[in-house]
Amino acid sequence: MTKLPDNQGLLKLYHDGFSDIQIAEMYDVTYQAVNLRLGAMGVRRAPFRAQVASILESAWPTEETGRGAYVEKGRHRDLCSFLRLRLGDPGMTSRQRDAAQRFERALKKGDCVMDFRPGMGEPFPYVPRVESDGRMVIRWPEGRKLPDGELRAALHLPEA
Numbered sequence: 456m457t458k459l460p461d462n463q464g465l466l467k468l469y470h471d472g473f474s475d476i477q478i479a480e481m482y483d484v485t486y487q488a489v490n491l492r493l494g495a496m497g498v499r500r501a502p503f504r505a506q507v508a509s510i511l512e513s514a515w516p517t518e519e520t521g522r523g524a525y526v527e528k529g530r531h532r533d534l535c536s537f538l539r540l541r542l543g544d545p546g547m548t549s550r551q552r553d554a555a556q557r558f559e560r561a562l563k564k565g566d567c568v569m570d571f572r573p574g575m576g577e578p579f580p581y582v583p584r585v586e587s588d589g590r591m592v593i594r595w596p597e598g599r600k601l602p603d604g605e606l607r608a609a610l611h612l613p614e615a
Contacts, residue, residue: 458482458483458484459478459482459484459488459489459492460482462492462496465478465489465492465493465496466496466498468481469493469498470548471532473526473527473532474486474504474505474507474508475487475489475490475493476489476508476517476523477508477523477526480517480523480524480526481523481526481527503539503542503543503544503546504535504539504544506538506542506605506606506609507535507538507539507542509602509606510538510602510606510609510610511534511535513599513600513601513602514571514593514595514596514599515571515596520571520573521573522571522573524573525571525573525578525579528578528579530558530569530577530579531579532554533554533555533557533558534558534569534579534592534593536551536552536554536555536558537554537555537558537559537592538609538610539551539555540552540555540556541555541608541609541610541611541613542605542606542609558592559592559612559613561581562581562592562612563612565581565583566583566584567581567582567583567584568581568582568584568588568591568592568593568594569581569582569592569593569594570582570593570594571593571594571596582594589611590611590612590614591610591611591612592610592611592612593610595610
């Protein structure tokens with residue numbers, strides 16, 4: 456018997472923007488098991504989700520930070536949607552686009568960035584923007600290498 460949810464539940468997680476790795480961590484299975492089940496349902500992962508996962512792993516490595524325990528949080532999902540939108544993912548649902556726009560509005564309105572503080576009541580708090588944040592949407596951890604090219608550009612608030 457599988458530990459994964461039924462097909463409908465698994466598809467909901469997929470449509471909510473969770474990566475195979477994130478789903479696997481939620482259900483204590485391998486990401487290959489998740490990928491196999493989704494593949495059997497005809498779902499093929501778009502490269503955009505992998506790019507978002509790469510960005511977030513660069514900032515907050517799951518194994519080191521425990522971020523996987525918090526991926527179901529609304530702000531984490533909103534950040535993922537924002538990054539997918541910035542990367543130009545054409546497969547986003549209207550709900551995901553709305554989440555991305557909500558995330559951007561919140562950061563602009565409060566002149567803030569999102570941080571990651573595991574163990575807190577809100578593990579992804581909005582914190583006041585400081586000069587070192589530049590136009591980034593997250594507080595990039597000191598000592599972590601920033602991604603290059605379009606992955607780095609996705610982390611920036613649009614000017615307009």
